[in-house]
Amino acid sequence: MPGPKDLDPSSSPRALLGAELRHAREKSGLSQEELGARLFVSGSFIGQLESGTRRMQPEYARLLDDVLGTEDFFRRNCGVSAKSSYPTHFAEAVEAESRAVSIKQYTPTLIPGLLQSSGYARALFRAYEPTAPKEKVDESVADRIARGRLLDHPTTPMLWTVLDEAALRRKVSSPQVMAEALRHIAALVRRHRIIMQVLPFSAGEVGSLVSGIKLMYFSDSAPFAYVEGVGMGHLTDDPPTVTRHELTFDLVRAGALSPRESLVLIESVAQDYEHGEPHP
Structure with a gap:
């Protein structure tokens, strides 16, 4: 080390x-x-x-x-x-994310926070807290978009994401919002800023279909694994636990489409949203 x-x-x-x-x-x-x-x-x-x-x-x-x-x-x-605008269970993970040199992530149902567009993030926050004041939702959206600026750096962190096809097909807000969200991801791929793969429905029962996984690697300390649920999350550097999550990520990645095929699918679904509803 x-x-x-x-x-x-x-x-x-x-x-x-x-x-x-x-x-x-x-x-x-x-x-x-x-x-x-x-x-x-x-x-x-x-x-x-x-x-x-x-x-x-x-x-x-x-x-x-x-x-x-x-x-x-x-x-x-x-x-x-310890002061943070993020919930306690998530704040440490966000701070670790900002220091990571490499991140690997799989998400089963939604586009992950680092890759969300503002319209997509706003719809999620409003759905999560339907009675929240507009000001609170605005603040949450601003925080999420600020997290995404981590990718403004040309090379660090190296982000490798596997996105379940369900995240492409699940309409969040409107077709226009979904088209914008997927075009945003495609633009990051075409800039060679991220590596993106899609786990297709046809892959069947592979790896982890229940919860997401985020692995974070650092230049001067052991890697972290982070898993979360509704209103809760767990960050760990326990070596056996991290190794188990790494294996799960590798299994999911092995069942995914290639980066080239994934980009074709993402842009195809975005085009479908732009012209109406995509077919499942």
């Missing part, structure tokens, strides 16, 4: 906490593994805190202050680094 990268403590509260944690740990003469053992976590977990990949939770801040003799520094400051 590459050595830890130097963080600019002024770049964010989390970078400051990470830099201070590394300084306090080294001052105490502890390795990441030794400090992790005292907190009943892995050495890689400590490395993720130091690199800013993982959010520092209050329970770990308290233990770090006790073990490292930093009085209440981490307790006082971890709340600032």
